Amino acid sequence: MVFADINCLLFIGACLAQVFFLGYFIRPLRKNTVPVSKSSPPLSILIVGRNERSNLEKLLPLLVNQKYPDFDIHLVDDASEDGTADMVRDLIPRFPSIRLQVLPRHCGKKKALETGLMQLDRELVLLTDADCLPATDQWISLMVESLDPGYDVVLGYSPYEQREGPLNQVIRLETAYTAALYFGFARRNLAYMGVGRNLLYRRTALVHAFNLNAQRGLKSGDDDLTIQELSGQGKINFRYDPPSWVYSLPEKNWKAWLNQKKRHVGTARHYRLRHQALLLMWYGSLAGTWVFGLVAAFHFPLMLLVWGGYKGVSFKWIVRSMLELFGVSLSPSKWLGAEGLYVGVLLYLLPFSTFKKWDKW
DSSP: OHHHHHHHHHHHHHHHHHHHHIIIIIGGGGSOOOOOOOOOOOEEEEEEESSOHHHHHHHHHHHHTOOOSSEEEEEEEOSOSSSHHHHHHHHTTTOTTEEEEEOSSOOOHHHHHHHHHTTOOSSEEEEOOTTEEESSTTHHHHHHHTOOTTOSEEEOOOOBOOOSSHHHHHHHHHHHHHHHHHHHHHHTTOOOOOOTTSEEEEHHHHHHHHHHHHHHTOSSOHHHHHHHHHHTTTOEEEOOSGGGOEEEOOOSSHHHHHHHHHHHHGGGGGSOHHHHHHHHHHHHHHHHHHHHHHHHHHHOTHHHHHHHHHHHHHIIIIIHHHHHHTTOOOOHHHHHHHHHHHHHHHHHHGGGGOOOOOSOO
């Protein structure tokens, strides 16, 4: 029975850790106060795409109609083969704010972004992807409003479109959980990541991102590591009210989504130790509430009631409002099923996210 007793203690510890994260980092997000900047500096929207013609045909009209006084759209075509460049050239006479840069050969998103960045001369750079759609024509203005003079970066939110099926529920749940973490950490001056689908930089900070990670030899994760560099200096703000969202297309099958997640989690090896420790505590305790809780219920059937009671109380107390804050509406049963699948994904991804390297605390 020693094993069973230890397992019960681990379950209780996991629950307490989750309560700490939910209460200290995530619950305060419900009070979303946004400092407003009155200035409207010149801005460039930077997009990199390869074979994204159909998506750009939907995105570009929404971008050119944004309500902002001085901006252009810089599109880097990474040697597309679907007529993207011709389609954009046809739009330029009607929408002269569009700038097209065509790369002679395919070089990948990171290099294409760096190439595009070197062509920009405006003070602000707003990043998004070709398969995204801003929620409103106020997207640029709202993001810039949050860039007070003391800030260099504004973290934005980019939910995935709702579709049918369990995969989409897991994708949207994971996106909301991740957003709650990186906004909650940023609120405590511990910012560790942002999503390039909705991210506003001062150009100097973005140049710093590429220079910094070129020295480290990284193929991805520029945004995350630059944000960590700036977070301790109090130079990062955030915005997550619905009019500032940018919607993105979700993956359609498990294999594609899991491959995407494997690429993302590898960057965590280069996070600062304090971020690695906090994230390990969050994800470990989330998985622990399931693994240790269900194993405890196997040994002590009454523990199943304790487990169910904890999940029910946490959902009613904060999880439901957190999900709704980030555009996810799930019934308790669908949330429980989606979270269970998500925990399975976390366990699958564990070998790809081994925390084995850091640069500073």
